[in-house]
Amino acid sequence: MTGGGVPEKPDDVFQFPCPFPLKIIGRAGELFIPTTVNLLEGVVGPVAKESISSRLSRDGKYLSMTVTFTAHSREQLEAAYAAVQKNPDVVMVL
Numbered sequence: 420m421t422g423g424g425v426p427e428k429p430d431d432v433f434q435f436p437c438p439f440p441l442k443i444i445g446r447a448g449e450l451f452i453p454t455t456v457n458l459l460e461g462v463v464g465p466v467a468k469e470s471i472s473s474r475l476s477r478d479g480k481y482l483s484m485t486v487t488f489t490a491h492s493r494e495q496l497e498a499a500y501a502a503v504q505k506n507p508d509v510v511m512v513l
Contacts, residue, residue: 439483439490442513443503447482451508456486458502462495463488481510 441459445451452473460466466488473484490496502513 420438427483433490433493433496436489438487439496440458440485440487441499441503442483442485443509444481444483444511444513445506445508446510447479448508451482451500451506452484455509457460458505459486459488460498462498462502463490 421456442454445455456471463472468484470487471484473482475482488499490499503509503512
């Protein structure tokens with residue numbers, strides 16, 4: 420993986436469009452999920468609430484969320500990774 424972007428894989432690994440789970444880890448806070456989802460929706464369009472799952476860390480300091488959306492191209496995936504990283508509370512995107 421380079422620069423926190425989409426993992427380097429041959430283009431034939433993905434057959435677009437395809438469901439893509441994006442895992443985002445960040446500092447827990449009231450606005451973490453809505454802010455991150457809003458940034459992602461700017462790239463991928465509306466995200467259904469049922470496609471979002473989250474889990475708080477044991478000490479409550481971090482929150483991990485997985486958002487599954489339909490990816491239409493490698494470029495869209497790159498843009499999705501870049502968009503969510505604009506949230507200053509995001510620590511890691513997988």
